[in-house]
Amino acid sequence: MQPLAGIRILEFDGLGPVTFAGMMLADLGAEVLRLTRSASAGAAVFDEVGGAVLHRARSAVPVDLKSSADRDRVLALAAGADAVIEGFRPGVMERLGYGPEALQAANPRLVFGRVTGWGQDGPLADQVGHDLNYIGLSGVLHAMGSADRPPTPPLNLVGDYGGGAMLLVVGVLAALVEARTTGRGRVVDAAMTDGAALLGGLFHALRGQGLWSDRRGVNLLDGGAPFYRCYACRDGGFVAVAALEPRFYAALLAGLALDPAEAPQHDVAAWPALAARFEALFLERDRDDWASRFAGTEACVTPVLSLTEAALHPHNRARGTFHDGLPAPAPRFDGARPVPPDAGVGLSLDEAVAQWSVPG
Known part of the structure; x- marks a missing residue:
């Protein structure tokens, strides 16, 4: 019930x-x-x-x-x-x-x-x-x-x-x-x-602490950070990269075969150049190749799925997130799968x- x-x-x-x-x-x-x-x-x-x-x-x-x-x-x-x-x-x-x-x-x-x-x-x-x-x-x-x-x-x-x-x-x-x-x-x-x-309350709080700028595209969560944004892949697909924490960022660099000394995470002045480096690297493989490469790691790299693909993903299928290709009710209660x-x-x-x- x-x-x-x-x-x-x-x-x-x-x-x-x-x-x-x-x-x-x-x-x-x-x-x-x-x-x-x-x-x-x-x-x-x-x-x-x-x-x-x-x-x-x-x-x-x-x-x-x-x-x-x-x-x-x-x-x-x-x-x-x-x-x-x-x-x-x-x-x-x-x-x-x-x-x-x-x-x-x-x-x-x-x-x-x-x-x-x-x-x-x-x-x-x-x-x-x-x-x-x-x-x-x-x-x-x-x-x-x-x-x-x-x-x-x-x-x-x-x-x-x-x-x-x-x-x-x-x-x-x-x-x-x-x-x-x-x-x-x-x-x-x-x-x-x-x-x-x-x-938008979080961003007002961050701005009040001097951690958020009204300039678009230069902040931690708006695509300004090279380790929190989407990248195009060789086949035209995209991956979502969300390696915020230091150990997650280290896993990202390991998957990209980059030396951490050459890619400091919080050097904001270096972000544009680092983003360009990441862009070039992600273009070297197809989306699903990258998904396989980072699977099971802490890099927080996942494929960007279309609406059709999302309904077929193994995790969503196991969770029952979609039913007959359409979104199922959420949240669930007592672990029961919503129908x-x-x-x-x-x-x-x-x-x-x-x-x-x-x-x-």
């Missing part, structure tokens, strides 16, 4: 972080109903995003949020829910009649989780944006990429999923624990700008209300 078994959550369907948060909560055992846009409500675009991974493990219930009849039934579902999650722009849920005040009036213990880019208040709260905008304002985007190029978009992992979805899940779980004691729900305001800034829950079914709103009556 998963830890959130018995928890009921209404997910107002959306894009990006709220979808990922719904998947996480369902993977952890919560019973999640995903309220999708009905045909009468217009676009079906939300049903096309997420697919077999992000929409797994919960039933889809078409709803016209502007219909008074549907509204009464959604309020009935909220009365029996432990939490609601939504990702609309500030004020939208209130205008539709589904804001925290309305839903918590019917269910005082309801946790109301909201995730947006800019947050529920502040000068930019009503402005449009996407992941790249939010992490740009947080300061973390500036630190990503090469020194001589514009910052590199880190997919949409830092804003949408790290700073948004994951912190929404943390906030909802914390509020659920409190609600069990107090009988009162909280409103969780998860902003991607806040979350991305928080994820993706069965795909959710389609329910009508009436069926959902009948199935999901208020707990007695």
Whole structure:
């Protein structure tokens, strides 16, 4: 049994972080109903995003949020829910009649989780944006990429999923624990700008100690250090090198047949020349040749795998990290290998209300 078994959550369907948060909560055992846009409500675009991974493990219930009849039934579902999650722009849920005040009036213990880019208040709260905008304002985007190029978009992992979805899940779980004691729900305001800034906490700490520069590509963990970056190989593949500790660095030099006296690790002025030396050496072999050469050593050199290759790697196969080529739920509990829950079914709103009556 998963830890959130018995928890009921209404997910107002959306894009990006709220979808990922719904998947996480369902993977952890919560019973999640995903309220999708009905045909009468217009676009079906939300049903096309997420697919077999992000929409797994919960039933889809078409709803016209502007219909008074549907509204009464959604309020009935909220009365029996432990939490609601939504990702609309500030004020939208209130205008539709589904804001925290309305839903918590019917269910005082309801946790109301909201995730947006800019947050529920502040000068930019009503402005449009996407992941790249939010992490740009947080300061973390500036630190990503090469020194001589514009910052590199880190997919949409830092804003949408790290700073948004994951912190929404943390906030909802914390509020659920409190609600069990107090009988009162909280409103969780998860902003991607806040979350991305928080994820950058280590680098603020390092900068405060004089150990991090605002110059991109010259620091220990941003690709500036020759022993913590990726290198191209002869066949066009890449290896990831993360030999931070001295003994790991020594193992790296041994694998590259370099004399430690000619490659001091922390001579920052010599880093560019040392990186060029490493680049030339890694180009002499194919990626998997290097992976074999460093296998079983402490050099922290591993192949950079594609999405397809990752599902086939022996470690990931042994761990069950992927299931049928798709990411499996994480984390696992008591060492049990997580198995993706069965795909959710389609329910009508009436069926959902009948199935999901208020707990007695």
